[in-house]
Amino acid sequence: MMSEPxxxxxxxxxxxxxxxxxxxxxxxxxxxVAPATLSAYGQDLAGFLGFITRHHGAEPxxxxxxxxxxxxxxxWLAEAAGAGITAxxxxxxxxxxxxFFRFLGKRYGVENSQIALLAGPRGKHALPRALSEPQALLIxxxxxxxxxxxxxxxxxxxxxxxxxxxxxRIAEALGLDCIExxxxxxxxxxxxxxxxxxxxxxxxxxxxxxxxxxxxxxHPCPAPGTALFVGARGGRLNPAVAQRILRDxxxxxxxxxxxxPHALRHSFATHLLASGADLRVIQELLGHASLASTERxxxxxxxxxxxxxxxxxxxxx
Numbered sequence: 001m002m003s004e005p006x007x008x009x010x011x012x013x014x015x016x017x018x019x020x021x022x023x024x025x026x027x028x029x030x031x032x033v034a035p036a037t038l039s040a041y042g043q044d045l046a047g048f049l050g051f052i053t054r055h056h057g058a059e060p061x062x063x064x065x066x067x068x069x070x071x072x073x074x075x076w077l078a079e080a081a082g083a084g085i086t087a088x089x090x091x092x093x094x095x096x097x098x099x100f101f102r103f104l105g106k107r108y109g110v111e112n113s114q115i116a117l118l119a120g121p122r123g124k125h126a127l128p129r130a131l132s133e134p135q136a137l138l139i140x141x142x143x144x145x146x147x148x149x150x151x152x153x154x155x156x157x158x159x160x161x162x163x164x165x166x167x168x169r170i171a172e173a174l175g176l177d178c179i180e181x182x183x184x185x186x187x188x189x190x191x192x193x194x195x196x197x198x199x200x201x202x203x204x205x206x207x208x209x210x211x212x213x214x215x216x217x218x219h220p221c222p223a224p225g226t227a228l229f230v231g232a233r234g235g236r237l238n239p240a241v242a243q244r245i246l247r248d249x250x251x252x253x254x255x256x257x258x259x260x261p262h263a264l265r266h267s268f269a270t271h272l273l274a275s276g277a278d279l280r281v282i283q284e285l286l287g288h289a290s291l292a293s294t295e296r297x298x299x300x301x302x303x304x305x306x307x308x309x310x311x312x313x314x315x316x317x
Contacts, residue, residue, distance in 0.1 A: 166190060170243075269297045
């Protein structure tokens with residue numbers, strides 16, 4: 001039902017698309033969600049609104065959104081399941097929709113209790129896929145082997161050494177400026193801006209500092225406010241370019257297809273855990289808001305131990 005508006009609430013937009021735009025602006029400006037998440041959530045809500053338009057024969061206004069029944073939400077999820085959409089993606093879509101309805105309640109006084117009754121799809125959580133230590137070190141040390149210039153080689157080695165040595169997300173590494181770069185001879189930690197602009201401090205290995213120092217010596221414009229990692233035209237390096245560099249390298253060197261920039265982050269955590277690092281410490285280094293996200297690595301490490309046992313134990317066959 002539509003609740004009574006309060007004085008601080010905004011005037012309702014004229015149509016569903018305008019409401020979607022207002023929600024996306026709120027996510028970006030107030031919630032400060034990552035650009036990739038904002039894009040995915042925006043598409044998720046557009047898909048839902050399109051479904052409701054087809055389902056009811058008209059574009060929904062705020063009153064129609066308030067009156068949606070549990071059967072409407074279930075039909076939306078069922079259509080996605082029938083189209084082969086994974087449980088994880090359906091879960092993300094439902095999360096986006098719940099965020100949208102919370103926004104409607106706070107901003108426009110629109111309440112819908114039915115969505116709270118909707119159970120999310122259940123599916124197995126895929127474990128992170130890490131690389132072996134030799135594979136990760138091969139990438140960090142030799143990624144620039146076929147670069148056309150010495151500066152390109154130094155940049156690539158510095159970038160991928162940083163991803164593996166510090167466990168950064170690719171967006172976090174590419175978001176760094178020269179002034180933030182760890183320098184050789186210093187033991188200051190790296191200040192990293194993670195999701196929702198949350199900051200954390202990460203220690204930096206001497207080998208990583210040396211690789212970044214070698215790159216800075218060849219950086220075309222190492223001014224404090226310049227991007228640390230730049231592309232061919234001098235702008236901030238595009239994540240797709242970094243993905244392509246590693247894709248080409250892994251195929252040349254026979255590495256598995258899951259050897260991606262994010263796999264280096266998984267490898268960082270997995271190898272620390274295997275060396276006896278405390279799970280809480282790894283959580284802080286990765287910037288996980290919840291320990292549950294970090295605990296996936298314990299299951300991963302256990303699976304690796306079981307795989308070794310199955311290969312080696314004489315009675316496992």
